[in-house]
Amino acid sequence: MSENLSYSAKSEVANLIKRRTRVERLKIALSKAPISAWFGMAVLFVYFFAAIFAPLIAPHGEAEIFPVAYAPWGNGHIFGTDQIGRDIFSRIIYAARNTIGICLLATFIALGIGTVLGIIAALDRKYLDQLLSRIVDTLMAIPVMIFTFILLSVFGPTNFNLIVILGILESTRFFRISRSVAVGQVVLEYVEVARLRGENLPYIIFKEILPNIASPLIIEFGLRFIFIIFTISSLSFLGIGIQPPSADWASMVRENAILIQYAQYDLTAGLTPLIPAFAIALLCVSINFVVDWYLYITSGLKDDVK
């Protein structure tokens, strides 16, 4: 039989589709983004901008006290002042910094601990897996809110303790997700190839497995961030979360709650405690919009066109 003149390994795929760069793909995704995603991104941009540049934007200091307590709206205080005379508008901006900062740190700690342990459990599938999984089950069986409450009472309600405790308690969810997704990856031959090469554990976790399970983790990161905001806000509302004089939306709701009674005399006064509450709600809804969109892009739902 003669040599195959027509065959060459290089030209095996005649109609290979050229890969788009990340920027191109991002552009396409953005151009198809629904209005809700745009809204979410715009709001998040404003929040992060406010958090980062708080001292530049805020007209007054975070703990600066003015002579008039419960001042009405206007007159140099856009949303008035609180019970000891601090400017509410400035405190709302500073609160973005505190709340978002603490929640982000806690979420990152949860992501880090949960993901690494989850992948290790998936790689092991034996005693270590059982041990870690049962510990996680136990932690998940205790309501996060109550458990945090107890731990904070024991260790003291500092910001550091708050971040670490929530980071550890919420890592259980990341553990569950990363373990279940990684189990599907560790049995694939490319992980075996890495093990056969003699690669160490960190390389296998971070270079081989993590890039392939990133999308569900990013989605969980967004949702978990919202839950941590809720938890911290609830704690602050109860008085053991973020401590004064640091501004925080939930504690602002509590501190100014009494103003609601005066709504019949001055509507704006009645609205004052609702503004920080609205700030929390808007942030959570916006994150949800963006996460929904990301989920839509990565899940392959978009490929179902008829």
Added chain:
Amino acid sequence: MTSNKSKELLLEMKNIHIDGFSDERWHKILKGVDLTLYRGEILGLIGESGAGKSTMGKAAMGYTQPGCKIIKGEVNFNGIDLAKLTEFEKRKIWGTKISYVAQSAAASFNPAHRLMDQTISASNRLKINPTDVLKKDAVKLYESLQLPDPENIGDRYPHQVSGGQLQRIMTAMAMSPRPELIIFDEPTTALDVTTQVEVLSAMRSIVDKFNTAAIYITHDLAVVAQMADRIKVLRYGEEVEEAETRDMLSNPKEEYTKSLWSVRSLIKPEETNQDYILSIKNIDAAYGSSKVLYNVSIDIPKGKTVAIVGESGSGKSTTARVITGLLPQSKGEIIFDGKKLSPKLEQRSKEELRKIQIIFQMPDTAMNPRQTVDEIIGRPIEFYQGIKGKERESKVIELLKMIELDETFLDRLPSELSGGQKQRICIARALAAKPDLIICDEVTSALDQIVQEGILKLLQKLQKDLGVTYIFITHDIATVKAISDEIVVMYQGEVVEQGLKSKILNPPYPDYTELLLSSVPEMDPDWLTNLLNKRSS
């Protein structure tokens, strides 16, 4: 095989154009293919993966996969244009007039329902006959498909029967409403050669019996030669040529058609020596409590190729896992290069790991989908030799040249490569470690014929240049003939025979070797008929 003298037209597809949508773009899958099929005739559709043959087969039912659509063309079935019907109208035809047999029966059955209920479900849905009549008919179908215990097999669940049986039950399911057309989409590709013979003969006899027309989709020309009256070759969504089976086999017109079975012409003279690089002695191994290897001993001569053959479940891949240390043996020892290898992967030195490399069957899962070719090949170079940066890149390019690719491939991801290119990259990755022994685990069985030939030639060339030893695990005898020096035959976890290729492939054979060898389809259209006659006599 039926003669198609009567020539009553059943299906006529004209100028079919189908586009697929992926990665936010439309691209062409079929570019104007015609197809005609007469009553009682079997048409073979063959081509490489990506040729559009499955899309064509599905289009014959007026169906396209999600993300695909028929842009242009007619699908005239019995005078009705299926492409124009609504989904509701098509559902009346699907499962009754036209039925479909998928590649993986195991994935196509609902695991929660009994086989009988699934066999008659389409006929039942359209109330062709009362249920008890359908059930009686199904038993008859089981019988003519030579299923064991036809009376009761329908009461079982899908996981309670073997893969070959499941594929035959699926054929019974397709046959139950007595369709005028059956589409077989690679129905035997996932089966062992020994099982394939049974399934092929069952399918052929039942299609003959009811004079049903069929479209048989496959990439294996030898299989299609047994089944089809006429063969149509597709490539890149276009027709290459079409001819009667015997004409096509004896006198293919196009260069491409000739190349489709070229692997069968590759032959290697055997050589051996007594200098063993690897000896495994009296190995037992088990997955949990189920034992899979019994007292396996194999010697691998240095610089040569040993093929391990056997059907699935024979323990050939497990042997590879034991050698690599992925599955520690429970008994016996492995001597590599004069030294004893520790059973556990973690206890082997980096140097020992470097010297034994493995190439897997599915290049898709053997490469990290998020790494570029540069990272995939470069990592072992960096890991074992400590070479980084520019020097590493030039080494990678050197390896790419060795596998007949070039530096334009450096920044590609696995998803941007063809099946053959992927397997070449896997070979380069193994070579990057400068190994003494490469275990090739079914490396060509997921590839098209022409690509297989390229890969086998490459492996032979590399052995000549680098003196590397291969263990070649395969169930394909044509591949064995093409590449091996020695052959080990395995059956149910034991070694049946080991010896030089000429000794194993020539009579007298032990029973199992005989069965295995005779089950490999040959290009002769009468092969199956002759084989069945021989076996029944």
